[in-house]
Amino acid sequence: MFNIKKVGMGVLLASLSAWASADALQVRGMAASCSGCHGTHGIAPQGMDSLAGQPKDDLLKKMQDFKSGKKPATLMHQLAKGFTDEQLDQLATYFAALKK
C-alpha cells in the first residue's frame, strides 16, 4: 500500500505523517482483513469488487446498506455487522485513498 506508483504523493505524505500513530496502524490492520478477497492493495481479482480509489461516500453507503440489510448480499451483510459505524467510516476512508 505504501507505494509511490499506486498511491498519490499527497496521500503518501499524509500517510507518512500518520505512519507512527496507533490509530493508523489499527485501521491498516483492519483494512488488511478485507484484502484476502478484495486484494492486497484493494484491487480485487476477477469476480470480486475492487475497493481502491472508490469514492468514500459510495464505499461507506454500500457497507452501511450491507449492515442494515438494505443491500442484498450473499455474505457481506454478515461481515458488515461485525464493524461499528466508525470502523466502516475508517475503512471507507482508507480504501478511497488507495490508487485504483
Place this chain on the structure above:
Amino acid sequence: MKRRQFVGGVGVGSLLGASGALGLMTGCASTGGGNGPKVVVVGGGFGGATAAKYVRMWSDYGIQVTLVEPNASFISCPISNLVIGGVKTMSDITTSYDALTKVYGVQLVRDRVAQIDAEKRVVKLAGGSDLPYDRLILSPGVDFMYEMLPGMAAAGAQDNVLHAWKAGPQTVALRKQLEAMPDGGVYALAIPPAPYRCPPGPYERACQVANYFSKNKPKSKVLILDGNDDVTSKGPLFKKAWADRYKGIVEYRGKHFLADVDAATNTLKFEFNDPVKADVLNVIPSMRAGDIAVKTGLATANKRWCDVDFLTFESKAAKNIHVIGDSIQIAPMMPKSGHMANQHGKTCAAAVVALLTGKEVNKNPIYNNTCYSFVSEEDVVHVASVHAYDAAKQTMMPVAGSGGVSKAANELEGRFALAWARGIWADTLL
C-alpha cells in the same frame, strides 16, 4: 505490475530511510540482505507466506525475511477436494513462491527445520545451516496423531490408507484410488473429533466424491464415519445436499470414534461401533500442532496446540517466537482455516514489525473468517464470522450479531468461491 510494486516499495523505503521515519536502512532492500532486523518464517502455507510478504511490505522492505519451506511450490488445501472429485487439477491449486522472492524480496530456503534454539535465537536446518533471528514466526500447520491408531504403524499402511488432508501427493493418490474403485464399491471417510484443520472440509469432500460417483459410478457409496456427535460445520446445508443431491449414495453416521485401522483388510475399528470394511479408506487422523512446534515445547494446550498472545501471536511458552495458523490453540469460535491463517499472518506481521521498530502494537485487532464449501461442481455454501480482540478476556471473540451461513447452496456463491480462492492465493503469495 508486481515488480513495479516492489520497486515502488523500495522507493518509498528510501524516502523513509532519508527522513528517518522508520529508523530502518533500506540499502539492501532488493535482496532482503544487509543489517536490518531478521525475521525467520517457518512454513510457507497460508499463514507463513502471508506473514513473510506482509513483514517485508509493512517494514517498507527494511526487515530481512527468510522463509523456510520444504515444498517446491504452494499447493492449496482449499479447492483440493475438487481435485479429489475430478473437476479441478493439481495445477489449478498450485502457486509458485517466485513472487515472494522476486517481488517482495523474501529469501526462500527450501529445507526443513531440525531444531530451534530459543535461547540463542537460531533456527537449525536439516540441511545443516543455521538461521539466526530477532523474531521467529512459526506456521507449521498440523501433524497427525497416528499414535492413536496403532495399525497405521504397519508397513505400507500410511501409503494405502490416505488422509489427503495436506494437499499434495496424497490428493493425487486418493483421486487415483477413487478412479480405480469398481462401481458398487464403498468409500469410507473417517473424521476426527474437533478441533481439526478445516471443520467443513470432510463434509465437502463427501459431496465431491458423491458427485463423482453419481456421474460415473452410481452404484457406489460414500460412507461418512464421524468422530463427532454430529456434522461440525454447516450441518443442515450439508445434510440437505446429501438428501437432495446424493440420495442413496451418501450415508452419514455420527458418534463413530475411530480406534484403529487394519490396512491389510481395509477395515476401520471403532471405540463403540461395529467395524466397517470398505473399498477405499480415507482416514483423517486426529491432529495437533506441527512437529517443530511440539518439539520446541510450544504446544502448551493439552500438549497439542500452541497458546499465543492474540495481540502479537507470540508464544506463551517462548519469547521472540510467534505461532500462527492451524498450530495455535484457537480462540472461541475461531476455525482452523486457510483464510484464518492468512488473517493471523497479517496480524502477526504488523505486530512483529511494530516490535522490531519500536512502535506500539495494535491493541484492537479485528478480522474475519470466510469459508466456502462446494456441495457440487457449481453450488456452494459458506460460513462467515468476524472476530475482535476482547481486552478483558485477552482473546479474540466473535462480534455479536455478525457472521452466518448461506440460506441455501447456490451457483452465485460458487463463482464467489472461486474468486475468493484466486484472491486469497494472491494476497498470500502474489
